[in-house]
Amino acid sequence: MSTPVKNTPILVQKYGGTSVATVDQIRLVAKRVAAQRRQGKAVVVVVSAMGKTTDELVALSRELSSQPARREMDMLLHAGEIISASLLAIALEEEGVSAVSLTGSQAGMITDETHMQARIEQVEGERILHHLTRGRVVVITGFQGVSRRNEITTLGRGGSDTSAVAFAVGIGARQCEILTDVDGVYTADPRIVENPLKLSWCSYDEMLEMASLGAKVLHSRSVEIARKFGIELIVSSSAQEAPGTLVCSSEKGRKEFGEMEEVLIRGVAHNADVAKVALLGVPDEPGIAGRVFDVLGAHSVNILLIVQAESHEGHNDISFLVSSEMLSQIQGDLDALSGKIGARKVIGDQGVGTVSVVGEGVQRESGIAGRMFKALAEEGINIDLISTSNLMISCVVAEEFLEKAVQAVHREFLE
């Protein structure tokens, strides 16, 4: 992919809501962006809404309706980024840098019409490039787009990361910087593990796995788009200049940072916000599992993990995890289904969590699983379910032991 702004490197930066929460912070971001611009770079900045703006707008809507129309929520929420983007453009002009703010619609973010969870169809980068070639910093509202019928859409909470990467693709940039309130991707959540390590890099796949297993650094869709189009992500702090974490292909990372065959644990992820569903004594017949997950699909339930053990006297136990809030929504359907397929019992359990190690090749390296299970056992923590892939080993444990489990596993592999 070539750079269409002739001879000028393009920098795409995304600033999250905590980085633009106040006028003073917006001014600091403007100074930082202005410095980059003065170095001759063409700069595109994607912003989230200021601080808690989105939450506040949601709260207003909830005062009026318990189930506001999704279309209207998109209309409402997209105001938040309009405010932060225009204020940042004003702050940039004050720094002596020519700037222009664009709504998602003006910037060419074309989506489908799935309100509050729109999928990006295309980024038409012409208008951004038009301004860049005239030396202007382009400030774009994150999180939002427009459908082909000119309906305002949003990409779902946290969607500004996704916006930023999509704009990078749309204008032919190679990298996208995600500037936030942490200075990189860490080996564990610092609220639980005392001194986690900052990663110099991790692969797209590792990042996606960590995100799906509970890490909250990057919006998964942003990483998927970055992987698909080969955009390198840099996660770093909006408050400091310290180097952050590079998220890139395994090839690039290993080449640049010198790992070859060695399997590395990239981090320990955890998720307390899950519930376990166990369908016990399901007849071991073809098509049964499919029917179970059809029911869940109809609710757009995101399944976090599925485990089916060996069948026993013609019956299976099928267990899976869903987000805690989903459990109550699907409980009724599961009970009905359980009768239909002749399961002996259905159990829903909110009191569980997952602890996972993530790293390319962890499953292949048999020693890792054993060390993880042993570390948990030494703390007296019982493992309820186990699931593995080439990228992760994940254990379901009782929620009350989750923090202890994360600490034990982190100690085993990363301290």
Added chain:
Amino acid sequence: MSTPVKNTPILVQKYGGTSVATVDQIRLVAKRVAAQRRQGKAVVVVVSAMGKTTDELVALSRELSSQPARREMDMLLHAGEIISASLLAIALEEEGVSAVSLTGSQAGMITDETHMQARIEQVEGERILHHLTRGRVVVITGFQGVSRRNEITTLGRGGSDTSAVAFAVGIGARQCEILTDVDGVYTADPRIVENPLKLSWCSYDEMLEMASLGAKVLHSRSVEIARKFGIELIVSSSAQEAPGTLVCSSEKGRKEFGEMEEVLIRGVAHNADVAKVALLGVPDEPGIAGRVFDVLGAHSVNILLIVQAESHEGHNDISFLVSSEMLSQIQGDLDALSGKIGARKVIGDQGVGTVSVVGEGVQRESGIAGRMFKALAEEGINIDLISTSNLMISCVVAEEFLEKAVQAVHREFLE
């Protein structure tokens, strides 16, 4: 102009910021609109931003810059109406009424690109009509539009009135209701005159004259558009159902409300926010006055009143009024010009105000001017300048006597 929503009367209502300042007020507006909808009307609602939102956004921008770019101010401020419009649509749905919010851009408000003071070029009403014919209440953001190059624009403070009337024109409605925190147009400002009378009607021209002389009920541009396209305006309270004031053509008003030749004083207007400029001893030569006002035209100064007295020994005194804040901006130019055209002296005086009686035919009815001057004289108030037209008699007096002057004139004609 015909009604394009077949067999259904169209109601266009505009609610100001004080009428949608809180979630509770938005709910009340929704109930009121829903009741109209249930009577079978096709309803379009134009809203301003909630309460002080616009002021708060302006304050944020001022923290960042003393002179924020006008384009960015339009981007920033247009978020305010997006919030109120979407919340009202949510509240309407909660009342069981199908509703959809549209931005000015989506609703087809096409303007030129004079940011913060855009002129309407066209209203493309198709999208509004599309929703109306499907039974939806259409809630539109007032105050804002979009240029043909897809730049966000605003119509200037108070522009929501103008938006509402323009949308009424664009969809072929006959009337536009302006719902606000007062229940009609009064014969004087109730903060100054104890019991002013509510007008049952006044003509477009009278309303425009009152507005230009200081009354703050309606945005003048909205009245001009209404006059041009024959849209009847109804000014009434958003909190009560009491009949308001009809603003219409003289013919319609006189026919409906039974006045014939009789000259009526429609109200007493006043304006404290003016400054007087007097160019004394200007040579009485052709072209001089033109040159003076060319200078002011270059500053986009709105001249409120011009008086040139009889020439005296080949010299004239030219006096005019500008808004107080304009005086300092033009002072330098006037001093320079004064030298060039050989004026003896230039005086700028902030300490004046205007008191005016408004009504069609007031100038023709000689008794009225005499009564007005006498009423002022009896209070010991000196008249500095006098200007009259068929619609008004306006006197410039010392600002310290302005309230007393308004009370005296109101007593003379309207009590």
